[in-house]
Amino acid sequence: MNLSTAKNLIEDILKSIINPDGSAATEKFSSLRDVDAKVREVKMILKDLPGDKNSIFNEFEQDVDFSANSRRVRLEALAHYCNTALRFLDTGVIHEKKLLVSAPDLSKLTSFLPDLDVIIQDRWLEAQKCQYAKAYLSSVIMMGSILEALLLSRSLMSQPEAFRSKSAPRKKDGSNIPINAWNLNTLLDVAVELGWIKTDRGKFGHALRESRNVVHPWAHVTTKADYDEATCKTCWHVLKASVDDLLNSIA
Template sequence: MDNNYRQGFMDKLQAVKFLQGTLGEIALPDGSAATERFSGLRDVDGKIREVRMILDGLDGLPPTLVSGMAEDIDFQANSRRIRLETLARYIRSALKFVDTGAFEKPKKIIHAPPDFSRLTSSVPGLNDELEKRWREAQRCIHVEAYTAAVIMMGSVLEGLLLARAQLSASTAYQSGRAPRDKTGKSPAIHDWNLSTLIDVAADIGWLKTDRGKFSHALRDSRNVVHPWQAVMTRANFDQATCKTSWHVLDASVGDLLNSLN
């Protein structure tokens, strides 16, 4: 077996070719085990290890297929025939998944955004911009641009919170969490930062209290838009980070939409 196989670096076509070749090596045309091609159990076990290595490196196969090989007592039988027949059965099962398409990775789907229009009506053009960013965040995740995805998600949250505050400006200004200068005057809502928007929304009840806390976590992550902030916080986002951030954004959007009812 060449270096690519040993290191597990193979695509689907290479894997199929290897598995088909191995099946032809261990089984005769009538399906019986080709025991005469293996001098002993050690040779059979070597072939079993090769197949397991291939299956371990392939995404999309049922976990039970690979784990089953490790636990199958037939591979412990003191018989070349039984071990080879068992190996052939696993190979045929793997090839069946390839043929039926079950082996293929799921398509990367872009989920449509919720209807933001009730929130964004006070700011012309904002709805289209937020819908674009909602989709763009997902595209970033699909290509593993995780930092960009988190920044996009944070920007969507900020845009929606700003829009919600604009819809009920007098209520927002009356919040005890609204910013004020030394004279007690609040700056215009479009000048509020994301931290303030989250605090005001949670204070008024547009966001649930716990959602406000999680939204601050998303805000902190979004701040890596500043390179120095990324360095100082040692940000190292991954798919799990994006999944958590997405749940926060999705739930916050639900809160904001419900606040209009």
């Protein structure tokens, strides 16, 4: 259950147990059993709140007011916990749990370079951690490094084809420049030309490349880059789609 859903449910319950004048709505509950049904609802919501465990649920469980032989006392106690939970939700004391998604199986792409899979898997998680921590610049740089590593690995898997590409860089004498010396711009162009990633993906990949380039402070200053969560989400979609393309390009 996310925070928004929890908040809406608690607000609805609070309206049903308290009258507009602030008094307990005992007239809506004919028995203690009816009150207990609402108590269980709130208990389930508090128990399922996302993020770190908080003291609200423990206090709720131990409160003797819920054993009182009075609908009013139980409803007033319930309203107290509802209001407390809503305050916590509004102030951010209760944090939404951030789920980290592991990278897909990249073994077909990473097998060419020893230990690359472990590095990519770690960076895949780290990019998400940076985004959740609002370290957006670091997150984008991490995503760019992942894309570059996987494009490099894909090119090394098909070196003859990559070298024949019109986008492949060459020395003045026409000889090939080693693939491990290619930059991300070249890797993207070659991948698009050879159909390893879709053309539109390549365009967005270049946007990610330009964003990644602010790893250099001079580029950061001259481009006046100011990344936010929306930038990270866009780059993340580009990365995932590009990875899918690369995996599908391997027979």
